[in-house]
Amino acid sequence: MQQTVCIVGGGPAGMILALILARNGVPVTLLEAAQDFKREFRGDTVHPVILDLFDQMGLIDDIFNLEHVKATSFRYRTPTENFLAYDMTTSKYRYPFIALIRQSEMLEVLLEHAKQYPNFQIVMGARVEALLEQNQQITGVRYRQNNNLVDLPSSVVIGADGRFSKVRQLAQTEMLQLSPATDVLWFKLPKYPTDPPDSETDLYLSDKHYIAMLDRADHWQVGFSIPRGGFQAAKQQGVQTIQTVIQERIPWLADRMTQLTDFSQITLLSVQISRAKRWFKPGLLLIGDAAHVISPVGGVGINIAVQDAIATANSITTLLLENRLETRHLAAVQRRRNWQVAILQAQQVAIEKASTDAFEKNQGAKVPTALRFLRSMPLLRELPARLTAYGIIPEKLRPSLAFRSTQS
Numbered sequence: 001m002q003q004t005v006c007i008v009g010g011g012p013a014g015m016i017l018a019l020i021l022a023r024n025g026v027p028v029t030l031l032e033a034a035q036d037f038k039r040e041f042r043g044d045t046v047h048p049v050i051l052d053l054f055d056q057m058g059l060i061d062d063i064f065n066l067e068h069v070k071a072t073s074f075r076y077r078t079p080t081e082n083f084l085a086y087d088m089t090t091s092k093y094r095y096p097f098i099a100l101i102r103q104s105e106m107l108e109v110l111l112e113h114a115k116q117y118p119n120f121q122i123v124m125g126a127r128v129e130a131l132l133e134q135n136q137q138i139t140g141v142r143y144r145q146n147n148n149l150v151d152l153p154s155s156v157v158i159g160a161d162g163r164f165s166k167v168r169q170l171a172q173t174e175m176l177q178l179s180p181a182t183d184v185l186w187f188k189l190p191k192y193p194t195d196p197p198d199s200e201t202d203l204y205l206s207d208k209h210y211i212a213m214l215d216r217a218d219h220w221q222v223g224f225s226i227p228r229g230g231f232q233a234a235k236q237q238g239v240q241t242i243q244t245v246i247q248e249r250i251p252w253l254a255d256r257m258t259q260l261t262d263f264s265q266i267t268l269l270s271v272q273i274s275r276a277k278r279w280f281k282p283g284l285l286l287i288g289d290a291a292h293v294i295s296p297v298g299g300v301g302i303n304i305a306v307q308d309a310i311a312t313a314n315s316i317t318t319l320l321l322e323n324r325l326e327t328r329h330l331a332a333v334q335r336r337r338n339w340q341v342a343i344l345q346a347q348q349v350a351i352e353k354a355s356t357d358a359f360e361k362n363q364g365a366k367v368p369t370a371l372r373f374l375r376s377m378p379l380l381r382e383l384p385a386r387l388t389a390y391g392i393i394p395e396k397l398r399p400s401l402a403f404r405s406t407q408s
């Protein structure tokens with residue numbers, strides 16, 4: 001009998017994997033708890049490595065038809081200097097920019113493509129509540145839809161259900177917890193034609209906070225750091241504190257700070273940095289945020305989640321088609337991806353710690369020393385751009401699984 005796949009969670013990781021499996025003839029059912037993809041704000045930064053993958057999958061035109069902003073450079077803006085961390089315009093990448101694209105719209109494009117394949121099924125409003133298990137092998141899931149419980153048997157379950165993964169919890173997977181030092185408050189501010197043109201993804205550093213700016217074409221998405229666990233205290237202080245910090249640090253935003261009137265306009269991102277010690281069990285694999293939660297440093301959540309999906313597709317598609325998938329093949333996905341995630345998380349912890357140490361000493365966060373060193377060395381100058389764009393070892397879809405026979 002043909003091996004089948006159940007993917008739990010229609011975020012970037014689950015959707016991309018479902019599309020590749022379906023396109024290559026594997027029967028796949030995607031279960032998504034929400035009724036639609038219209039979340040208020042999910043990660044929106046799509047790095048060159050992912051744009052290359054979209055190209056390889058023949059999706060790039062549809063992706064670029066969506067409204068997007070191209071962020072080509074990144075600056076640390078401290079009170080005393082503007083430090084250019086990288087500039088991709090001088091690189092030879094096929095897509096030398098980070099595309100800021102609404103995640104909900106990107107997911108809709110992927111879904112439309114997946115729906116073209118008869119062996120792709122999606123069930124919206126399907127919340128997984130239990131794993132089916134026989135002889136210590138996961139054999140499917142039980143989900144709730146409209147108050148009905150449905151059992152879905154499956155040869156392999158992919159847990160791609162995000163940072164609060166139910167699948168991970170049901171699999172009783174032990175987590176390795178690292179210590180982030182900040183939480184982030186996200187809110188929107190209006191964008192005006194007179195705003196500086198070169199601030200698409202810049203990071204402003206003040207004495208006690210960092211302020212991340214994301215250019216969303218018709219508005220600014222602003223991330224304002226607070227000490228970890230400091231949400232209630234920030235709420236008690238009220239939005240005036242945030243207004244004052246931003247007015248002082250980013251004077252060109254002063255004219256619109258009164259539009260942030262109360263905390264109902266603010267979304268808390270409670271930052272976590274953790275990863276599952278084992279991403280797999282017989283019949284089950286975790287990918288994306290379900291396998292590892294990373295901090296917003298670098299805006300690489302989508303990037304890492306999609307690369308997990310690609311590594312998984314490369315490893316399991318042919319085996320599934322030939323009914324040969326075994327637990328050791330799922331273990332191989334963790335081996336391939338885990339160390340890259342571990343390096344990234346260690347980097348994030350170090351950057352966060354350096355900033356908060358400086359905040360505690362009232363020194364203001366500084367440009368990371370390693371970055372300053374790399375940028376000062378002519379032969380290494382381009383490395384920060386390269387690492388941002390492609391990471392350490394970028395995943396590529398196997399040519400036999402690609403949607404186009406050649407990459408032009």
Ligand SMILES: Cc1cc2nc3c(=O)[nH]c(=O)nc-3n(C[C@H](O)[C@H](O)[C@H](O)COP(=O)(O)OP(=O)(O)OC[C@H]3O[C@@H](n4cnc5c(N)ncnc54)[C@H](O)[C@@H]3O)c2cc1C
Nearest residue numbers: 009011012013033043127128161162288289299301302305
């Ligand atoms: C406020 C915020 C800002 C962020 N900013 C950025 C950014 O700028 N750039 C960036 O790259 N990343 C950012 N991230 C992180 C990024 O959104 C995630 O890393 C990325 O979406 C992970 O993809 P995923 O597919 O693994 O999981 P998710 O995108 O979380 O998708 C998981 C899906 O599973 C579904 N689900 C959950 N439980 C169940 C269940 N029991 N049954 C069925 N379905 C279920 C959910 O509804 C969801 O659709 C941000 C995250 C947050 C919260």
